[in-house]
Amino acid sequence: MAFLDLFKSHWGVHPQDHKRPAADVPVRRLPLSSRLTIPLSQHVGASARPRVLVGQKVLKGECLAEAQGNISAPIHAPTSGTVVAIGEITAPHPSGLPMLAVTLEPDGEDRWTEPDVLTDPFSESPQAVAKKVAEAGVVGLGGATFPSAVKLALGLRSKVDTLIINGSECEPYLSCDDRLMRDRAADILSGVRLMLHTTGAREARVGIEDNKPEAIKAMFDAARGFGQIRIMPVPARYPMGSDRQLIVELTGREVPSDSRAADVGVLVNNVGTAHAVHQAVMLGRPLVSRLMTLNGGAMAYPGNYEVPIGTLVSDFVELSGGFSAAPARLIMGGPMMGNVLPHARVPVVKGTAGILAFTAAEVEEVESRHCIRCGTCIRACPMGLMPLEMAAHIRADRLEDAAKLGLTDCIACGCCAYVCPSRIPLVQYFYHAKGELSARERSKLRQEATRKMAAQRQDRLDREAREKAEIAAKRKAEREAAKAAAAKQPGAGVEA
Amino acid sequence: MIAAIFSLTVLGVALGLMLGVADRIFAVEGNPFIAEIEAMMPGSQCGQCGYPGCAVAAKAIAEREASVTICPPGGKALAQSLAARLGVSLDMSEVKDTGPQLAAVAEDLCIGCCRCLKVCPTDAVVGAAKQIHNVLREACTGCGSCIEKCPTEALTMKPVPVALQHWVWPKPLAA
Numbered sequence: 001m002a003f004l005d006l007f008k009s010h011w012g013v014h015p016q017d018h019k020r021p022a023a024d025v026p027v028r029r030l031p032l033s034s035r036l037t038i039p040l041s042q043h044v045g046a047s048a049r050p051r052v053l054v055g056q057k058v059l060k061g062e063c064l065a066e067a068q069g070n071i072s073a074p075i076h077a078p079t080s081g082t083v084v085a086i087g088e089i090t091a092p093h094p095s096g097l098p099m100l101a102v103t104l105e106p107d108g109e110d111r112w113t114e115p116d117v118l119t120d121p122f123s124e125s126p127q128a129v130a131k132k133v134a135e136a137g138v139v140g141l142g143g144a145t146f147p148s149a150v151k152l153a154l155g156l157r158s159k160v161d162t163l164i165i166n167g168s169e170c171e172p173y174l175s176c177d178d179r180l181m182r183d184r185a186a187d188i189l190s191g192v193r194l195m196l197h198t199t200g201a202r203e204a205r206v207g208i209e210d211n212k213p214e215a216i217k218a219m220f221d222a223a224r225g226f227g228q229i230r231i232m233p234v235p236a237r238y239p240m241g242s243d244r245q246l247i248v249e250l251t252g253r254e255v256p257s258d259s260r261a262a263d264v265g266v267l268v269n270n271v272g273t274a275h276a277v278h279q280a281v282m283l284g285r286p287l288v289s290r291l292m293t294l295n296g297g298a299m300a301y302p303g304n305y306e307v308p309i310g311t312l313v314s315d316f317v318e319l320s321g322g323f324s325a326a327p328a329r330l331i332m333g334g335p336m337m338g339n340v341l342p343h344a345r346v347p348v349v350k351g352t353a354g355i356l357a358f359t360a361a362e363v364e365e366v367e368s369r370h371c372i373r374c375g376t377c378i379r380a381c382p383m384g385l386m387p388l389e390m391a392a393h394i395r396a397d398r399l400e401d402a403a404k405l406g407l408t409d410c411i412a413c414g415c416c417a418y419v420c421p422s423r424i425p426l427v428q429y430f431y432h433a434k435g436e437l438s439a440r441e442r443s444k445l446r447q448e449a450t451r452k453m454a455a456q457r458q459d460r461l462d463r464e465a466r467e468k469a470e471i472a473a474k475r476k477a478e479r480e481a482a483k484a485a486a487a488k489q490p491g492a493g494v495e496a
Numbered sequence: 497m498i499a500a501i502f503s504l505t506v507l508g509v510a511l512g513l514m515l516g517v518a519d520r521i522f523a524v525e526g527n528p529f530i531a532e533i534e535a536m537m538p539g540s541q542c543g544q545c546g547y548p549g550c551a552v553a554a555k556a557i558a559e560r561e562a563s564v565t566i567c568p569p570g571g572k573a574l575a576q577s578l579a580a581r582l583g584v585s586l587d588m589s590e591v592k593d594t595g596p597q598l599a600a601v602a603e604d605l606c607i608g609c610c611r612c613l614k615v616c617p618t619d620a621v622v623g624a625a626k627q628i629h630n631v632l633r634e635a636c637t638g639c640g641s642c643i644e645k646c647p648t649e650a651l652t653m654k655p656v657p658v659a660l661q662h663w664v665w666p667k668p669l670a671a
Contacts, residue, residue, distance in 0.1 A: 041660075095663040368668070394667070425668045435664030440573040442662070447570065450637045451539035453618035460619070 011245070011382035012237045013415045015172050015336070017211055022295045023175030025303035027183060030319040032106045036078055036310035037089050038064060039101045042349040043139040044146045045071030050102060056083045059113040061286050064102050067134070073147045074137045076286040078308035081106040092313070092332050092349060096342035104310065115284030126156055126198040129281055133198070136280030137287050137350075142166055142241065142270030143333060145351040148277065155199035155267040163204040164250055164261075165192055167219070167271040168234060170209060170241040171334025174354045176291040177271050179304040181208065181215035184275060185222035191274030192229055194281050199267055204229045205250045206271070211236040238336065239413040243268040245382055257409050272353075293354030294320055297362045298327035307348055313355055314344035327357035336414040369422040377416035377426060383409045387416035391429040399433050399440075407433055530558045536577060538569045540617040542639030557582070569639050596656040597638040599631045605650035612642035612651055 041047035048065035052058060058077040065075040084105045088098035121129050134149030155163075165188075169177040181188060192204050206223070208216050210233045219231045234240055234249050244255050246268065253264045261268055272290065279285045288309055294317070295302045301321040313330065317323060330341040332352055348355070377387040385406045393402040410430045417426040534554035545566040547553040556562035557578060564578035564586060579586035599620070606628045613621040613629060620636040623629030643651050 091660050093660060093663075094665075095658075095660065097658060097660045097663055099660050428665055428668045431665035432667045439662065439664055440576075443571055443573045446637075447538045447574070450569070450618055453620075453635055453637075454540050457617065457619045 010379055013380055013418050017172045019175045022302040023178050027304045029306045033311050033315035036104045037101045037347045038310035039099050040065050043073045048075045050086050052083050054083055059111055061113045071150055073139050076137055076288050078288040078310050079106045080109050080111040090346050092346040094340045117284040118281055121281050122197055129198045132281050133277055138276045138280050139350050141272030143351055148273055152198045154262055158262040160199055160201050160262055160267045161265045163201040164268045165206040166241055166268055167206055167208040168241040170238045171336055173295045173356055174293045174334050176293045176304050176353050178212045178215050180291050182218045185218040187278045188271050188274045189222050191278035194277050206231045207234045207246050207250050209236040242411050296356040297359040298323050298325045298357035300324040310347045312345055312347055325359045328360040328363045329358045331356040366423045368424045376419045380415040380419045387426045391426050394429045394433045399437055402433050530555050533558045540637050540639050542617055542641050544568045569637050597653045598636045598656055599642055599651055600654045601629050602650045603628050605648045607648055611645040615641045615645050
């Protein structure tokens with residue numbers, strides 16, 4: 001029977017999920033922190049343009065910055081208060097580089113603006129609903145933070161037939177989607193129905209990993225009566241929540257390397273995004289807060305919290321009850337794909353699914369050793385790549401060779417580094433190579449632009465020289481004509 | 497004797513004609529290899545390499561007189577593609593890549609003399625006589641031609657700060 005194993009898919013890893021007990025604690029709300037810093041770029045695409053002034057009073061849900069460009073999303077005030085600064089703050093990013101943000105001092109009233117609700121969204125055109133979603137600043141909450149309205153419009157344009165709702169939450173430690181499905185299943189399904197309406201898809205399939213039986217049950221109960229929505233438990237396996245893996249699992253379709261999910265008639269959205277769409281369209285509430293998981297050995301009160309966007313991580317942890325032990329590492333997002341934070345004075349953003357604080361015992365600092373070419377990473381790679389070969393090329397600065405092996409298909413899930421017996425930081429190699437390759441691409445584009453500009457300047461100089469010569473020739477002709485006329489004139493004058 | 501002279505003459509004339517015809521038909525205008533190298537260069541004619549222009553520099557590179565790393569505006573990317581085209585090995589550590597730099601005008605020093613905007617290879621400096629000049633960031637290639645023309649040292653090269661979107665993870669230290 002070993003022969004049949006050849007046909008079984010063997011990608012992925014099975015890390016211990018560490019989701020409980022945090023997932024079983026009811027959602028808690030935190031008191032407002034004394035200051036919120038709301039970054040202007042919390043999404044893929046162009047950063048938002050601020051439209052408030054320092055000193056201006058804003059209400060909760062008021063637009064702080066508007067979208068600019070085709071792929072962008074507006075930013076809204078997470079509570080009522082006064083804008084005290086617009087400037088640079090440390091980004092929640094491993095580089096620790098600065099980014100622009102609006103700083104808001106809450107007035108404690110937490111007063112909403114008048115909600116602008118679509119009374120009957122299902123009788124409106126898909127474009128009108130998508131516009132509402134865009135105005136609410138909804139972005140993909142699964143982590144990619146792609147503006148949702150743009151994605152829905154793409155779905156409508158490319159005539160997708162199936163909507164996939166991602167409730168798999170395959171990252172260990174995180175349970176915010178689990179909690180959302182348990183507590184607000186009806187709202188999620190309302191969002192899913194709105195998404196079906198906006199994209200024109202016929203059915204929606206909700207994939208939930210089978211390590212979340214409570215969420216599956218809650219969603220099953222809520223979906224009763226909606227024939228076009230199917231709840232489909234999927235086996236727990238990391239990275240099941242990656243869109244390509246989930247699409248294969250739920251529809252059997254494989255997305256080719258150089259195309260998008262929409263090209264095979266599928267659109268993937270997170271359950272959190274569906275919930276945000278419901279809030280935006282049915283309640284007229286923009287995306288100003290979300291569920292976030294607080295977890296890890298160093299947290300005193302792990303669990304799920306409703307957190308306003310822009311709360312500093314340090315405030316979040318402190319208001320939740322602080323650390324129980326000294327944290328050795330702070331991570332935004334999951335342990336597999338999340339970002340290591342430079343320090344805790346960075347804000348949480350729309351794409352933040354959780355904050356993890358690990359103790360020194362949990363963070364295993366092991367020095368990496370040489371590759372023994374065991375091939376374990378090849379077996380683990382969900383994209384069918386050869387991480388060991390790509391890393392070897394990158395180590396020798398042969399980035400093009402790595403790209404030929406499919407570097408651009410790498411989803412940076414971390415399976416290869418997780419299973420590597422030599423503890424080689426494979427994903428860091430791939431991040432480095434991808435960044436370096438795109439930097440080279442950018443400088444190449446710049447060089448082409450330079451050449452064009454230099455040619456245009458030469459054209460201008462030539463044109464100016466030509467025009468000067470023409471004018472000189474014209475003047476000369478005029479002068480000669482005048483001279484000729486003058487030579488005639490005296491004679492004429494004598495006659496007269 | 498006569499037969500030998502005749503046959504050698506005929507042979508010489510025939511071969512000479514063939515050579516002449518072949519020269520016409522298979523004529524090579526310039527060196528295509530140099531043209532190819534020139535097409536790879538930035539084309540801003542900034543002269544930072546020490547050669548009067550990109551075409552001359554391309555010729556020097558093609559004839560192996562100049563190293564593939566002489567072009568500062570081209571940076572690492574150009575050095576790498578040139579090395580690949582010429583088939584030479586490249587030690588990346590010798591590439592002088594100061595990172596992207598742009599010219600900037602100090603408004604309090606600029607006297608509006610218009611000298612810099614005449615030398616800019618991409619027309620990136622805008623200004624008029626006795627008006628403060630400015631550099632268009634999108635058009636500036638960081639070639640530095642304008643710096644030495646400025647009589648008041650108002651023009652300086654400023655490194656472009658690394659933006660969050662363009663930050664690159666460092667390469668892991670080898671085991």
